[in-house]
Amino acid sequence: MDSSVNSLHVIRPRAAEGPLSPREVEIVTWLAQGKQVQDVATILSISAHTSATHLANAMRKLGICNRAELTYEAIRLGIVPCPCRECAADRLEVAA
Numbered sequence: 001m002d003s004s005v006n007s008l009h010v011i012r013p014r015a016a017e018g019p020l021s022p023r024e025v026e027i028v029t030w031l032a033q034g035k036q037v038q039d040v041a042t043i044l045s046i047s048a049h050t051s052a053t054h055l056a057n058a059m060r061k062l063g064i065c066n067r068a069e070l071t072y073e074a075i076r077l078g079i080v081p082c083p084c085r086e087c088a089a090d091r092l093e094v095a096a
């Protein structure tokens with residue numbers, strides 16, 4: 001099986017990454033899936049201010065400065081799965 005194409009998309013969590021707290025990972029996960037900071041605050045039953053603080057900390061730790069990069073890094077780090085069709089199909093195959 002030729003995996004050279006799909007390897008572009010393979011999720012490679014950095015070993016012993018863990019710079020983000022579990023709360024920060026939760027927030028990054030929701031944001032990467034399109035939620036707003038206020039939505040995440042509601043979901044997690046925390047204040048918008050706390051949510052924004054966790055987000056700011058996560059972005060600083062990841063060395064990024066905007067939401068587009070946040071989504072990219074979240075996928076790259078394996079916090080959220082790559083949403084492209086090829087990877088989604090791969091995951092279905094693995095699950096089957």
Ligand SMILES: [Zn+2]
Nearest residue numbers: 009082084087
């Ligand atoms: Zn992909």
